[in-house]
Amino acid sequence: MTEEIVRLENIHKQFGPLEVLKGIDFGMETGQKVVILGPSGSGKSTILRCINQLETFEKGAIYFRGLDIAGMKAKDLRRQVGMVFQRFNIFSHLNVLENLIEAPIQVKKTPRKEAVEHALALLDTVGLADKRQAMPSQLSGGQLQRVGIARALAMDPALLLFDEPTSALDPELVGEVLQVMRKVAKSGTSMIVVTHEMGFAQDVADRILFMDGGKILQDAPPKEFFKNPNCERVRNFVKTIG
Numbered sequence: 001m002t003e004e005i006v007r008l009e010n011i012h013k014q015f016g017p018l019e020v021l022k023g024i025d026f027g028m029e030t031g032q033k034v035v036i037l038g039p040s041g042s043g044k045s046t047i048l049r050c051i052n053q054l055e056t057f058e059k060g061a062i063y064f065r066g067l068d069i070a071g072m073k074a075k076d077l078r079r080q081v082g083m084v085f086q087r088f089n090i091f092s093h094l095n096v097l098e099n100l101i102e103a104p105i106q107v108k109k110t111p112r113k114e115a116v117e118h119a120l121a122l123l124d125t126v127g128l129a130d131k132r133q134a135m136p137s138q139l140s141g142g143q144l145q146r147v148g149i150a151r152a153l154a155m156d157p158a159l160l161l162f163d164e165p166t167s168a169l170d171p172e173l174v175g176e177v178l179q180v181m182r183k184v185a186k187s188g189t190s191m192i193v194v195t196h197e198m199g200f201a202q203d204v205a206d207r208i209l210f211m212d213g214g215k216i217l218q219d220a221p222p223k224e225f226f227k228n229p230n231c232e233r234v235r236n237f238v239k240t241i242g
């Protein structure tokens with residue numbers, strides 16, 4: 001039986017009077033890739049941030065591998081749930097290799113030699129083996145984001161969350177990051193990806209969730225999503241991006 005990696009049940013979230021999540025329900029199996037689409041302000045980032053306890057919520061529950069995250073310490077949860085942000089979460093005073101080994105050594109207490117070996121393998125995966133000594137200031141946006149992905153992978157996360165990982169990049173740098181994300185997807189990691197990259201969504205997603213106004217309006221495999229949008233709002237969205 002496939003284990004459920006994460007399940008959200010009836011999540012409600014308010015910022016003051018503003019209700020940004022109005023009852024979110026979804027679950028995904030281990031190894032699945034879920035892409036979240038939707039207009040700006042619809043609550044996409046807030047969902048990701050609730051999953052790794054960067055936000056609290058008023059109502060509902062989130063289960064990670066069957067355990068209610070309300071009973072978990074943030075640091076224990078975040079060891080297993082990695083996040084890649086739009087703005088790269090890289091330490092500017094550490095070189096590339098040091099960025100990758102920092103969390104495994106500090107948080108997981110991985111022996112340094114082992115952490116370095118793992119980091120070098122990951123740098124190879126993201127095509128940056130030759131940049132291991134480079135400082136972040138010497139790298140392009142695309143290279144920084146690839147370091148960001150390798151840094152998240154260095155913790156061996158069971159689930160990886162991506163929040164518009166290519167939105168801050170110059171167009172010519174988007175491809176190299178998507179290519180790395182496709183590679184990560186192939187490796188079997190469970191992923192939730194908020195993106196506007198339709199090609200990626202179409203090719204990589206097992207399911208696409210479409211959000212608007214704090215609700216999931218459609219949850220379907222890509223083929224069905226693009227061929228048979230279930231409501232006017234999704235139809236219009238598919239039309240404008242198609």
Ligand code: ADP
Pocket residue numbers: 015018020038039040041042043044045046047
């Ligand atoms: P998306 O990622 O889909 O663009 P967000 O989840 O970031 O949307 O935001 C959903 C809504 O919540 C938006 O209206 C946004 O302005 C609001 N919001 C997000 N974070 C905060 C915050 N920390 N305080 C107040 N309002 C917030």
Ligand code: MG
Pocket residue numbers: 044045046163164
């Ligand atoms: Mg967002």
